[in-house]
Amino acid sequence: MRVPFQTAGTGERHSCAPRRHDSVWLHPDWAAHLASPLDAAAQAAVAGWCAAGRPLVTARRQPGDAAATLRLGLALPTCDGRRRIGLHLDTAAVARVAPPPPLAAALVAAPPAWREALAALAAAAAGLGVDCRVYGSLAWQFLSGAEYLRPASDVDLLLAADVWPALERLLGRLAETTVPRLDGEVLLPDGDAVAWRELAARPARVLVKGPDRVGFRSHAGVIAAFGGA
Structure with a gap:
C-alpha cells in the first residue's frame, strides 16, 4: 500500500516539511535557528533533551509562519512535571525527520x-x-525511555489507508477495545486528519x-477522499 509517512535521512542541513506528529531531531546549534524567542528554562530543557539524542514532535503551523520555519513540541516526562514546551524554528535546525513509530514496535513500551x-x-x-x-504518551515513552504513561492514559493512534472499506472495518474493531482506551486520528489521503472516534460515529460533518x-x-x-466506499 501507499504509506503517506515520509522520512528524511541524516546528513547535510536541508529544508524539509515534516508532517504533524513526525519525530524531529535537531542539530546541536538548533538554538541559533530559533524563529521566536524561548525562555532560558525552556531552552535549557530542550538542550538537555536533544543532547540525550531524543526527538521533538512536529506541531501545527500558526498563521503568519514563514515557509522555511516549523513548529515543534516537547512534552517532558512525569519526572519533569509533564511540562510542555513549544518551539518555532528555521528548518535549517533540523537534522533528521522520522514518521511516528508503528504500533507493532511501540507496544513494547506499553x-x-x-x-x-x-x-x-x-x-x-x-x-x-x-x-x-x-x-502522544506511548510514542514519547517508546522514543525516550522515560515514563509518560499512567493507568488512565489513552493510546493515540494515527491511521492511514488507501481505501475506505479497510479503514471502516478497523474502526469497528477499535471501537470495541476498552482497555487501553484508544484515541487518535485518521490521516486522509490529502494530508488532513480527523479524529477516528468522530469519523466512526458518522455525523453529518466532522472536524x-x-x-x-x-x-x-x-x-x-x-x-470520497479515499475514492468512495
Missing part, C-alpha cells in the same frame, strides 16, 4: 496489561492493509485538521 490487546490491533491493522502508528488550519468537512466528503 504496560504489560495492555500489550496483548495492542498486539492484536496491530495485527488486525496489518491484515487490513492499514498503516497504524502511535503518537478536520490540516497542517496549518482547522475546518469542517462532510462525512461523505471524507469517504
Whole structure:
C-alpha cells in the first residue's frame, strides 16, 4: 500500500516539511535557528533533551509562519512535571525527520496489561492493509525511555489507508477495545486528519485538521477522499 509517512535521512542541513506528529531531531546549534524567542528554562530543557539524542514532535503551523520555519513540541516526562514546551524554528535546525513509530514496535513500551490487546490491533491493522502508528504518551515513552504513561492514559493512534472499506472495518474493531482506551486520528489521503472516534460515529460533518488550519468537512466528503466506499 501507499504509506503517506515520509522520512528524511541524516546528513547535510536541508529544508524539509515534516508532517504533524513526525519525530524531529535537531542539530546541536538548533538554538541559533530559533524563529521566536524561548525562555532560558525552556531552552535549557530542550538542550538537555536533544543532547540525550531524543526527538521533538512536529506541531501545527500558526498563521503568519514563514515557509522555511516549523513548529515543534516537547512534552517532558512525569519526572519533569509533564511540562510542555513549544518551539518555532528555521528548518535549517533540523537534522533528521522520522514518521511516528508503528504500533507493532511501540507496544513494547506499553504496560504489560495492555500489550496483548495492542498486539492484536496491530495485527488486525496489518491484515487490513492499514498503516497504524502511535503518537502522544506511548510514542514519547517508546522514543525516550522515560515514563509518560499512567493507568488512565489513552493510546493515540494515527491511521492511514488507501481505501475506505479497510479503514471502516478497523474502526469497528477499535471501537470495541476498552482497555487501553484508544484515541487518535485518521490521516486522509490529502494530508488532513480527523479524529477516528468522530469519523466512526458518522455525523453529518466532522472536524478536520490540516497542517496549518482547522475546518469542517462532510462525512461523505471524507469517504470520497479515499475514492468512495
